[in-house]
Amino acid sequence: MEWARTHPYASALCAAGVLLVLGAYVVQQRASQPVPTRATAWGGTETPLLDPTYQPAQNESLDRESIMQRVKDNPPYTYIPPVTPATPAPTTDEPDDFDSFVAMLMKGTSPKAPAQSGGTSTLLDAYAFIPRGLISTTTPSKKLTATQQALYDYGNDIGSTIESFEQQHRNSPQVLKEQAEDRADAGKAAAVVGLGTAFQELGKNLAAMEVVPSVMASAHTALAQSYIELGKNLALIPQAERDSDFIQAIQTYNASADIFTKNYIRMVSLFGAYGVTFGSGDSGRVFTFSPNSL
Amino acid sequence: MAYTVPMRTSLLVSGFFALVFPAIAFAFPFGGQASMVIPCYNQAIYANLGPPIGGPYVWTPSTKTYQFGAPTHGGQWLLGLAGAPYYCIVSVQPVIVWPGTYITMMGSSR
Numbered sequence: 001m002e003w004a005r006t007h008p009y010a011s012a013l014c015a016a017g018v019l020l021v022l023g024a025y026v027v028q029q030r031a032s033q034p035v036p037t038r039a040t041a042w043g044g045t046e047t048p049l050l051d052p053t054y055q056p057a058q059n060e061s062l063d064r065e066s067i068m069q070r071v072k073d074n075p076p077y078t079y080i081p082p083v084t085p086a087t088p089a090p091t092t093d094e095p096d097d098f099d100s101f102v103a104m105l106m107k108g109t110s111p112k113a114p115a116q117s118g119g120t121s122t123l124l125d126a127y128a129f130i131p132r133g134l135i136s137t138t139t140p141s142k143k144l145t146a147t148q149q150a151l152y153d154y155g156n157d158i159g160s161t162i163e164s165f166e167q168q169h170r171n172s173p174q175v176l177k178e179q180a181e182d183r184a185d186a187g188k189a190a191a192v193v194g195l196g197t198a199f200q201e202l203g204k205n206l207a208a209m210e211v212v213p214s215v216m217a218s219a220h221t222a223l224a225q226s227y228i229e230l231g232k233n234l235a236l237i238p239q240a241e242r243d244s245d246f247i248q249a250i251q252t253y254n255a256s257a258d259i260f261t262k263n264y265i266r267m268v269s270l271f272g273a274y275g276v277t278f279g280s281g282d283s284g285r286v287f288t289f290s291p292n293s294l
Numbered sequence: 295m296a297y298t299v300p301m302r303t304s305l306l307v308s309g310f311f312a313l314v315f316p317a318i319a320f321a322f323p324f325g326g327q328a329s330m331v332i333p334c335y336n337q338a339i340y341a342n343l344g345p346p347i348g349g350p351y352v353w354t355p356s357t358k359t360y361q362f363g364a365p366t367h368g369g370q371w372l373l374g375l376a377g378a379p380y381y382c383i384v385s386v387q388p389v390i391v392w393p394g395t396y397i398t399m400m401g402s403s404r
Contacts, residue, residue, distance in 0.1 A: 172379045173350050176393035180381075199378070230378055243389045250381045250391060254336060257378045258356045261398050264377055265358050268399070289323045289375045289399065 144276075150213040151276045155284030158206065158220070162286050165202050169195060179238060183246065189238035199231030215274065219267045226260035324351060324395070325373040331365045332392075334382035340392050341365040343372060350394035352380040358399035365402055374400025 004011040144152060172195055179188040206224035233253040240246040268287045271277075278284035326343035334340055339353040351372070353364045365372055380396040 173393045173395055176379050176381065177350075180389075180391045180393065195379075234379070243387070246389060247383065247386055250383065251336065254354075254381055257380050257396050258354065260378055261354070261356050261396055264398055268358075268375075285323065286375070289325075289373060 147213065147215065148274055148276050151216060151271060151274050152278075152284070154211065154213050154216060155271060155276060155278060155287055156282050157211070158209065158284075159278070159286045160283035161202070161205060163283055165198070166286075169198060176237075183238070183241075192238050193235045196231040196233075196235030196237075199234060200228050201231075203227030203229075203231065216267070216270060219263065219270055222263045223260075223267055226256065226263045229256045230260050232256075323347065323374070324349070324376045324397075326371070328365055328368050328370045328372060331368055331370070332382070332384070334384060334392075335386060336381075336383045338380070338382050339365050340382040340384075340394055341370075341372060350392065351376055351397050352382050352394040353397045353400065354380065357397045360399070360401035362402050362404050371403040372397075372400055373402075374398065 175188075175191045175195055179185070179192045182188055203224045203226070206227060207221065209220070212220045230253070233249070233256045237246070237249045237253055240249040271284075271287050278288050324343065324347045326345055326348040328341045329344055330340075330342040332340040334352070337355060341351050341353065343349060343351060353359070357364070375398040376395040377398045378396045379393055382392045382394060384390040384392055
């Protein structure tokens with residue numbers, strides 16, 4: 001005890017050494033695998049640290065083989081081997097032709113690789129896991145006739161006008177609802193009248209359009225006129241005081257809305273009949289609908 | 295510094311407008327799940343839709359209707375074009391009207 005008091009650091013080192021030995025003993029007792037007697041590298045197999053070329057015996061563990069066999073039998077993916085087409089696709093001699101590479105990925109089958117270049121087949125084999133024919137990186141451009149081009153330009157022109165109006169009057173159902181719930185309020189009545197006036201202005205603007213394709217002239221005039229009628233009848237609704245007059249004014253307005261919708265559908269049908277379609281980025285998208293437009 | 299400040303400002307402004315006016319970019323196309331479908335007195339059908347572009351919409355016999363027909367029950371998904379406002383007359387006496395947007399053409403889920 002006197003020695004331990006006079007040499008505190010030495011006694012602390014001895015205690016630490018005892019704890020270290022005890023800890024190593026506990027770890028060895030609780031280890032799931034026996035501790036190797038020689039130094040090895042970390043990894044799945046007992047590769048000696050100083051001899052990385054060492055190969056363990058193949059029959060060392062039957063369990064490991066059965067696990068590997070199960071993994072091989074039930075892979076978590078579906079391997080789609082490249083299929084050689086009946087007719088070879090045209091290939092270019094340039095190894096870095098990006099367009100042809102994208103075209104190969106977009107096709108349902110892989111083109112026949114040149115015999116002298118083994119790199120292309122290796123590349124396609126690496127992409128064999130990706131489903132092909134589902135990728136479209138470019139929008140196919142369709143050649144429009146003169147009539148189609150005129151209709152396309154017209155649809156974007158009128159679509160821009162209609163879309164702009166809709167953006168400015170997005171809450172029109174709410175305006176009508178507030179007026180219907182409080183018919184005595186002059187401000188809410190004025191809001192409905194203002195909306196009706198805006199519809200009439202839109203109709204007049206459409207009627208004043210100069211560039212209208214001849215095939216669309218009749219439908220265009222009808223649509224513009226129906227916008228005007230719609231606005232007129234809408235502006236009359238707040239003037240009705242009695243319930244029966246209010247219902248009658250609503251039914252008159254609804255009838256004009258029906259006519260407007262029929263004219264609108266007629267215009268949409270004409271676009272379809274001439275094979276004119278609009279993308280989600282065109283202003284003419286107001287004449288077509290698809291999930292992409294949401 | 296001179297590059298990141300305008301970039302952050304433009305991102306903040308565009309994010310603000312995207313949150314405040316989520317539907318301003320597309321006026322006419324609409325679509326969403328119907329939370330309520332009510333038949334109207336004037337042979338129309340009132341449907342209140344949820345996101346992405348929801349709100350009150352009214353189907354009428356003049357609506358160009360594709361598969362699977364007019365809205366019939368809540369939970370259906372509707373997609374189409376909407377146009378002018380329209381009144382759904384729920385009751386004549388007392389007067390109850392529910393305005394909505396006229397469904398010009400649409401398709402629905404089952």
